[in-house]
Amino acid sequence: MIWLRTLFLVALWAAVALFMQWLAGDPVGWVIFCAALMAMLFWRSWRLRAVSYWAYHPETSPPASVGPWDDILAPLYRYTRARARELAETREAVQGMLAAAQALPDGVVTLNEDFQIEWCNRVARHHLGLSLPADRGHNLLNLLRAPEFVAYAHRDDWPEPILVRLAHAGQERVMMMHLAAYASNRRLLITRDVTQIEKLETTRRDFVANVSHELRTPLTVLAGFLETLRDMPADALDDEQREQYMSMMHEQAQRMQAIVEDLLTLSTLESSPGTDPRAVNLPGLLRTARQQIEALSAGRHDFAWHIDESLDVLGAETELASAMSNLLTNAVRYTPDGGRITVRWQGEADGAARFSVQDTGIGIAALHLPRLTERFYRVDRGRSRAAGGTGLGLAITKHIAIRHDAELLITSEVGKGSVFALHFPAERVVAA
Numbered sequence: 001m002i003w004l005r006t007l008f009l010v011a012l013w014a015a016v017a018l019f020m021q022w023l024a025g026d027p028v029g030w031v032i033f034c035a036a037l038m039a040m041l042f043w044r045s046w047r048l049r050a051v052s053y054w055a056y057h058p059e060t061s062p063p064a065s066v067g068p069w070d071d072i073l074a075p076l077y078r079y080t081r082a083r084a085r086e087l088a089e090t091r092e093a094v095q096g097m098l099a100a101a102q103a104l105p106d107g108v109v110t111l112n113e114d115f116q117i118e119w120c121n122r123v124a125r126h127h128l129g130l131s132l133p134a135d136r137g138h139n140l141l142n143l144l145r146a147p148e149f150v151a152y153a154h155r156d157d158w159p160e161p162i163l164v165r166l167a168h169a170g171q172e173r174v175m176m177m178h179l180a181a182y183a184s185n186r187r188l189l190i191t192r193d194v195t196q197i198e199k200l201e202t203t204r205r206d207f208v209a210n211v212s213h214e215l216r217t218p219l220t221v222l223a224g225f226l227e228t229l230r231d232m233p234a235d236a237l238d239d240e241q242r243e244q245y246m247s248m249m250h251e252q253a254q255r256m257q258a259i260v261e262d263l264l265t266l267s268t269l270e271s272s273p274g275t276d277p278r279a280v281n282l283p284g285l286l287r288t289a290r291q292q293i294e295a296l297s298a299g300r301h302d303f304a305w306h307i308d309e310s311l312d313v314l315g316a317e318t319e320l321a322s323a324m325s326n327l328l329t330n331a332v333r334y335t336p337d338g339g340r341i342t343v344r345w346q347g348e349a350d351g352a353a354r355f356s357v358q359d360t361g362i363g364i365a366a367l368h369l370p371r372l373t374e375r376f377y378r379v380d381r382g383r384s385r386a387a388g389g390t391g392l393g394l395a396i397t398k399h400i401a402i403r404h405d406a407e408l409l410i411t412s413e414v415g416k417g418s419v420f421a422l423h424f425p426a427e428r429v430v431a432a
Contacts, residue, residue: 107191115140115153115187127175127191128166140189149177157181163194174198210376214259214391218252225249262392265322266375269399277314277404279430282355283307285321286345293328300337306344311353312432313424315404323400326393327357327420335361335417351426358419364412372410373398397422404428 016036054060101108107124111117117135124130128144135143141150144166152162161178176192225245229237237245286307294303313320331341339360347353364372371377376391394408401408405425412418 105192107189109140109189109191111140111187111189113185113187117143124189124191127173127193152177153179161190210391211259211263214376215256218256221252222249259392262396266392266396266399269319269396269403277316277428279312280315280317280320281432282311282313282320282345283309283432285317286324286343289321289325289328290343292325293332296329297332297341301332301335302338302340304340304342306342306346308346308353310432311345311347312430313353313404314428314430319400319403323397323422324355326397327355327422330393330420331357331359331361331418335359339417347429351429353424353429354421355424356419356421358417360417363414363416364410364418365414366412369410369412373408 102121104121104123107121107127109117109120109124109128109130116137116139117130117132119136120128120130120132125132130143141153144150146164146166148162149164152158158179161176164175164177166173166175173193173195176194178190180188180190182188225248229245286305290303290305297303328341328343335341341360342356342358344356344358345353368377373394375395398408401422405428407423409421409423410418
C-alpha cells in the first residue's frame with residue numbers, strides 16, 4: 001500500500017500544478033510541482049533518519065508518524081518485542097537450570113567432544129580442583145591424570161560409573177565418576193564423593209571380621225571342652241580336672257556374653273535418639289563407681305579422688321555411669337600393681353567441667369591414640385584379652401560423649417601413664 005499512497009501524492013501535486021499552470025500560466029505549475037516533490041523528498045529523508053536511528057536502537061519505541069514507514073515499523077516492532085520476550089524467558093530458563101545445577105549435591109562438568117571443559121558447578125570444582133574461567137577450554141584429561149579415569153574416558157561408551165582415588169589438599173578422596181554423551185557430540189561428567197561411604201563399608205567389613213574373630217576363640221574353647229567331655233568316659237576325669245574344665249568353659253562363656261552385651265549397648269547408642277537431658281547427680285554416681293572400682297582393684301592400686309560435690313551434669317544417668325565405669329575399669333586393668341590412679345571431677349573457668357582418670361600405667365604410643373576408639377582396636381591384643389577387655393569400652397564411651405555434647409580427650413606416654421578425660425560444655429553443667 002505504500003506505493004499507492006506515494007502515487008496518490010504525486011498525482012495530487014501534479015493536478016495542483018496543472019491547475020496553477022492554467023490559472024497563472026507558464027512556468028508556475030512546474031515550479032509548484034518541483035517544489036512539492038522536493039518538500040516530500042526532504043520530509044521523507046528526515047523521517048528516514050528517525051527510522052535509521054531506531055534501527056540501531058530497536059529496544060526503544062519506534063518513531064511515530066513517519067508516513068509510509070509506519071507500515072514497515074509496526075510489524076518490525078511487534079516482532080522485536082516478541083523476540084525480546086522470548087530471549088528474556090530463555091535467559092531466565094537457562095539461569096534457572098544453571099542455578100539448579102549449582103544446587104546439585106553431585107559435581108557436574110560439561111565437556112565438548114575433545115573433553116575440553118565448557119562449564120562446571122561448584123561441587124565439581126571442589127571435587128576435582130577445577131577453577132573457572134581459568135580452566136575453561138582446557139582438556140580435562142590433562143588436569144585429571146588418574147590412569148584409571150583416562151582409560152575409562154577413552155572407551156566407546158560408559159554404561160557404568162568408575163571409582164577413582166584422588167589426592168587433593170593432602171587428603172585422599174574416593175570419587176564415583178560417570179560419563180554420559182548428550183547433544184550428539186557433548187560429554188557430561190557426574191562426580192560424587194563416596195569417601196565416607198567407602199570408609200563406612202571398610203569399617204563394616206572390619207567390624208564383621210573382628211566380631212567373628214573375637215567370638216571364634218571362646219567358641220573354639222567351649223566346643224573343644226564339650227567334645228572332650230562328651231567323648232570321655234564318665235570316670236576319666238577326677239573332680240579337680242572336671243572343675244578346672246568347667247571353670248574355663250564358664251570364663252569363655254562370660255567373655256562371649258560380655259562381647260554381646262557391649263555390642264548391643266553400642267548398637268543402641270548408635271541407633272536410638274538421645275533422651276531428654278536431666279540433672280544427674282554426678283558426685284553420687286562417682287561414689288557408687290568408687291566402691292565398685294576399688295573392689296575390682298582389691299587393694300592393688302593407690303587411688304586419689306578429687307570430686308567437686310557442687311557440679312551435676314544434664315544427661316542420661318545410665319549412659320554417664322557406663323562411660324565413667326569404662327574409663328575407671330581400663331585404668332585398673334592396665335596399671336601395674338602399686339600404681340596410682342587419680343580421679344578428678346572439677347569445673348573450669350568458662351563454666352565447663354571435666355571428668356578425668358589419670359594412671360601411672362604402661363602408657364600408649366602416640367601412633368595408636370587416633371584409633372583407640374575404634375571397635376575392637378587394641379594396642380596389645382594378648383594383654384587386652386588377658387585383662388578381660390572386649391575392645392568396645394572406648395567406642396561406647398565416645399558415643400556416650402557425643403550424645404552428651406562432650407569430648408573424649410586422650411593423652412598418653414609410654415612408660416609414664418595415660419589421662420582419659422570427658423570434657424562437658426558449660427551448657428551441660430549445672431549446680432548440684
